Structures are given as C-alpha cells and as structure tokens.
Amino acid sequence: MSARAxxxxxxxxxxxxxxxxxxxxxxxxxxxxxxxxxxxxxxxxPVVFDQVGGPLLALFPFITMFLVTSVAMLRExxxxxxxxxxxxxxxxxxxxxxxxxxFGGVAVVQSVLASAVALGFLGMDLAASPALVVLLAVLDxxxxxxxxxxxxxxxxxEFQAVQFLPAFVLPQLLLCGLFAARATMAAPLRWLSAxxxxxxxxxxMQQLAGSGSFTGDLGxxxxxxxxxxxxxxxxxxxxxRRQTS
Amino acid sequence: xxxxxxxxxxxxxxRGVDFSLTPNLITGLLGPSGCGKTTxxxxxxxxxxxxxxxxxxxxxxxxxxxxxxRVGYVIQAPAVYSDLSVTENLRYFAAVAGAPQRRVxxxxxxxxxxRHAGQLVQQLSGGEQARVSLATxxxxxxxxxxxxxxxxxxxxxxxxDLWALFRRLADAGTTxxxxxxxMDEAVRCDRLLLLRDGRLVADEAPxxxxxxxxxxxxxxxxxxxxxxxx
Numbered sequence: 001m002s003a004r005a006x007x008x009x010x011x012x013x014x015x016x017x018x019x020x021x022x023x024x025x026x027x028x029x030x031x032x033x034x035x036x037x038x039x040x041x042x043x044x045x046p047v048v049f050d051q052v053g054g055p056l057l058a059l060f061p062f063i064t065m066f067l068v069t070s071v072a073m074l075r076e077x078x079x080x081x082x083x084x085x086x087x088x089x090x091x092x093x094x095x096x097x098x099x100x101x102x103f104g105g106v107a108v109v110q111s112v113l114a115s116a117v118a119l120g121f122l123g124m125d126l127a128a129s130p131a132l133v134v135l136l137a138v139l140d141x142x143x144x145x146x147x148x149x150x151x152x153x154x155x156x157x158e159f160q161a162v163q164f165l166p167a168f169v170l171p172q173l174l175l176c177g178l179f180a181a182r183a184t185m186a187a188p189l190r191w192l193s194a195x196x197x198x199x200x201x202x203x204x205m206q207q208l209a210g211s212g213s214f215t216g217d218l219g220x221x222x223x224x225x226x227x228x229x230x231x232x233x234x235x236x237x238x239x240x241r242r243q244t245s
Numbered sequence: 246x247x248x249x250x251x252x253x254x255x256x257x258x259x260r261g262v263d264f265s266l267t268p269n270l271i272t273g274l275l276g277p278s279g280c281g282k283t284t285x286x287x288x289x290x291x292x293x294x295x296x297x298x299x300x301x302x303x304x305x306x307x308x309x310x311x312x313x314x315r316v317g318y319v320i321q322a323p324a325v326y327s328d329l330s331v332t333e334n335l336r337y338f339a340a341v342a343g344a345p346q347r348r349v350x351x352x353x354x355x356x357x358x359x360r361h362a363g364q365l366v367q368q369l370s371g372g373e374q375a376r377v378s379l380a381t382x383x384x385x386x387x388x389x390x391x392x393x394x395x396x397x398x399x400x401x402x403x404x405x406d407l408w409a410l411f412r413r414l415a416d417a418g419t420t421x422x423x424x425x426x427x428m429d430e431a432v433r434c435d436r437l438l439l440l441r442d443g444r445l446v447a448d449e450a451p452x453x454x455x456x457x458x459x460x461x462x463x464x465x466x467x468x469x470x471x472x473x474x475x
Contacts, residue, residue, distance in 0.1 A: 008340030012329065019328050019365075080324030084381070087292055089313040090341045242308065243294040245253050 001093050009098025010105075013072070017106065023068060027106055031060035031114040039122040050125050054209035055178050055202045057114055057133060061107050061141035062201060063169060069103060069148030070161045077152065086242045095240070096233055099149065100142060107141030108134065128208035132218075136208065139225045140201045146232035147197075153239035172198035177206070197228035248298040251284050258284045260443040261298075266389070266422060271415050273434030274424040275467070280440045282424040283321070286391050289422070290318040303388055314343060317382030317390045321397070323374040324381075327367035331358055331377050334366060335384065344384040352380040355410060372399045376407075383414075390414060392423045396430065408433045431463040439467055446470050 017024060035053060042049040076082040085095060111134045118124040119133075126133060151168065155161040175185070175193040182193050193199050204221035211218075251259040258281045266272055274282050287293035288300055291308015300307035303315055325334045335349040353359050356376040361369060366377055379395060392411075396404045408430075415421050415435075423434065431437055432451050439447035439454075447454055447470055451463060460466035 002343070004343075005341045008337050012326070012333070012337045015333060016326065016328050079327075080320050080322045081326060083292065083320065084318075084324040084338075085341060087290055087313060087316075087318050088338070088342045089310070094341075241294075243292055245294045 001091050001097075005090055005094040006098045006101070009095055010101040013099055013102035014105070016072075017102070027064050027068065027110055028113055031056075031064070031110060032117045034060070035114060035118050035122060035124075039124075046123065046125070049122070050209060051206075052178070053118060053122075053124050054126055055176075055205045057111065057118060057137055058140045058201045058205040059173070059178075059198075060114060061111055061137045062144035062198060063165070064110070065103055065107060065141045065144035066148040066169060067162070067165060069099070069145045070152040070155070070164060071158055073099075073149050073152040074155055074158060074161045078157065082240070083244070086240060092237045092240045096149065096237055100145065100233070103145045104138060104142055107138045107145075110141065111137030126209045127212040129212075132214070133205070133208055136201070136204045136222065136225070139222060139229070143197055143201065143225050143229045143232070146229040146236060150232045150236040150239065153236070169198070172196040175199065176202040178202055197225060200224040200228075246289065246298070246300050249285070249288060249300060250297045251281070251288055251293060252295045252297075253284065258443055259288070262440075262443075262445050264438060264445060264448055266420050267436065268420045269415055269418055270435040271411055271421045271423060271433070272436045272438060273431050274422060274438045274440060275428060275431055275463070276426065276440035278426055281443045282426075282440055283393055285440065286318070286393050286422065286424060290316055290391055292318075314385050315388045317385065317387035319379050319382045319390075319392045319395060321393045323366070323371075323378040325366050325374065325377050327374075328365065330363050330365050331369075331380075332362045334377060335380060338381040339384050342385045344386075348384045348386075352383045355383055356380045357406065372403050375399070379407075387419065389420045390422070392421070394424055394426070396425065396427070404430075428462070428464040428467060437463070439470065441467075441471060 035056065038053055038056065039049055115130050115133050115137070119126065119130055151164050152161060155164065175189060175196060176199045177193065182190055185193065200221040204218055204225065207215055207218040207221065246265065247263050249259055249262040250257060262285060274285065276282055284293060288296050289302060289307055291312065302312055305312055332349060335352065336346065339346055339349055353362055356379055358373065358376055358380065361373060366374055369377070375395060382390065396407055399407065411421050411423065434451060437447060437449065437451055437454060438445055454463065454466050458466040458469040460469050
C-alpha cells in the first residue's frame, strides 16, 4: 500500500468528476430536487413525508453511487487504463481505497446537502441528530460504491452496467420494508429481505426517524452496511486480475 | 523466453517461441495481424494468463512485482484518461509508478507534447494520444520498453520522430521491443523477429535476412520464408 498512490487516485477520480457536470448534478442536485418534489406530493400529510423521505436519504446515496461507480470502473476496464495500472507498481488496495475516499467524500457533500435541505427547508422531522443521518448516508453511499465496483466486472459495456440497476437494486428496493412492512411479508420474502444489505440501510434510517437515541438495532444496521461494503470491496479486489486471457 | 506456449480459449496462439532480447538494441516484432504479436508481448510483460514455458525478464520471472517499475508496456489503444489533461494524466501515472514529479516535464519533452500539456486528452489527435500513452511508460525510465504498434496511423514526420526517440532510448541503455505489421518499419530495427501463425520464422538482423532470402525488401523476404514453409 502506498499513501501517495492512494491519494493520487482519489484526486484523479475527483478531477474527472469535477469535469463531468451532469454526473455532478446527478450526485448533488437530483436528491435535493426529488426530496422537494416529494414534499409537495405529500403537501397535506407531513407525517408521510417524514416516513418516506427519511429512508430516501439512505436510498439516494446508495443508488447514485452504485450507478456512477459501476460505469466509472467499467470505463477503466474497457479503456485499458486498468490493465495499464495493474502492470504498474500499484496495489489493488491503493486503487480501491482511492476510489472509496473520492466517492466517500462526494457522499459526505451529497448527504449533508440533502439532509440540510430536507431537515432545514422542507420541514422533515427526524428524531435523531443530523450527524447520525449523515453518517448512515455515507455508509450507504460506500455500500453502493462497493457493489458497483464488484458488479462492473460482470458487465461488458456501459449498456449492460446500467441494466444492473433494475436487476440488482429494484428487488432490494421492493423488499427493503419501504413499500410493505417486513413483518407482514411471507416468510421466504422476509428471509430474502434479511439477506439484502439495502434492507439494513433503510431500516437504519427508519430507526433514526423514530428514535433519538442510539439503539441496538441501529448498531446492527450500521455494522451490516459497513460489513457488506467491506465484503463487496474484497470481492471487487478479486475481480482486478493482473493476468487476463 | 524459452518454449513459450500460450493458450487462449482452447486455441494455441503461440506454439513454442524461443528468443532472447539483446540489451541496448531495438528489436522489431513483425508479422501479420492476428499472428500472436500482442499475446507474445503480454506474456513478456506478465499480464497474459494461460502461459507455459519459461519467460525471464531482467533476471526475474515475467510479471514479478519488482519488474513492474523496470518494464514499460504501451498497449495499442491509448490507455490514458481522456477527460484529464496531458499533465494531469502524467502526474497521476507518476504517482502510481513511484516516479519523481520532475519526470513529468522531462517525458513531455521526450514525446514533444509540451505545447499540449494543458489540453484534455480527448481534444488531441490519435497520434498525440498515442504519445501521451507512450510518455506514461517512460516516467520510470524503464530498462525494458515493450511497445505494441506505437506508430499506427501516424504521419511520416511523427513516425520518423518516434523512431528517433526509440533510438535515443536504446542508446541510453533501454532494451526496446517494438511490434508492427508495417514491414517497411523493419529496416529501422537492429534485429527482427518475424512471427507467423504463432511461431517465429526468423530471428536476425534486417540486412542478414535480406541477404539470406535474396529479397529486395523485408516484405518480399517475409513472403519468401512463408512460402518456403508452406
């Protein structure tokens, strides 16, 4: 591991993002606009806005980072830059950590912005402190990033990478407890839901909405989200092969 | 390189290749498209899987960690970030390769891209992009430089300049292996490896090859060898 190579990777990824105004807008402005839209959809039912909007603060970072990272890593794979990097004295950890720091940093800005607008201007009412909301949102972003990095190995082009969103994210979204409470689901669906990491991301936000204190369930949610990210990053590292056919 | 066999997708792409490179010389690897040039180079750099046989580079097994700084490899497509400027690319690759930042300015001069230093790579021509890619491989001052078709699509002036650069690098102590499917580039090499259908069919100096085959140019020499073996 080399701090110089890791930080250089972070800076390089951030420079690329800075040049790409549309992606930056997707990451930073779209969550704010969607929350605002939702606020007016539920204009006369602020309680529903709190119940649905809270989990969305967990979903936006997850989905946007998944999308951006899977395409960014795919571009590294198809353009030859990944092959070039792996033929250099670069540790795989340097590359992954460099990406994680860059997207983690963007996730902090994204969730601070979204939470500030939701809690400050839109009148969303969450019991927990904004700092915990941001912490969970950043962990969710890193989870989306780690899954995106890993799954990019199974796509041959950007078209296929984007298709992973409905294939891998929508099932998690349907079963995460946002549309129907998990307790009311049939047993097999509940088990499936318990195996999906997004379930814990959304449950964590629901805990934060309902209680001001740090509960055991919240601790479990944070641990599962962080653990799933580390697992996906480890699997992702295994897909970075120095030798290919 | 001894008894190199490479299998890809159940097919033998290289079928028993033996050679050793001479230091400080430019060796040309020539042959038609699809004959296995890129696979041979990838095996030498150590990024090719499915390799059997012995590939030793600078006294170590190909692809060994310690070699990654000492071997420069430039693939056919420009493997650089098109949304970054030339300097940003070089600074990044210097950090990754562990080269000092002052090398960035030096390699810019070596590939004659100083005028384009601040431009985004995607705004450059194909030939300029290829030179950015080449520059990233020069950052560490490699002892072995492996270049896969570096002059494809370049105008004659640029081609001449690049060959002059290869010559300077070789004179300064770098071993250079250049692949090409353009036979007229062969005369610029000190030594030629002719590859056909996964086998080496010649390994000698261009002048010697011409004398041996009695051909007027390398293209005809290649044809004479290919037909005598058919």
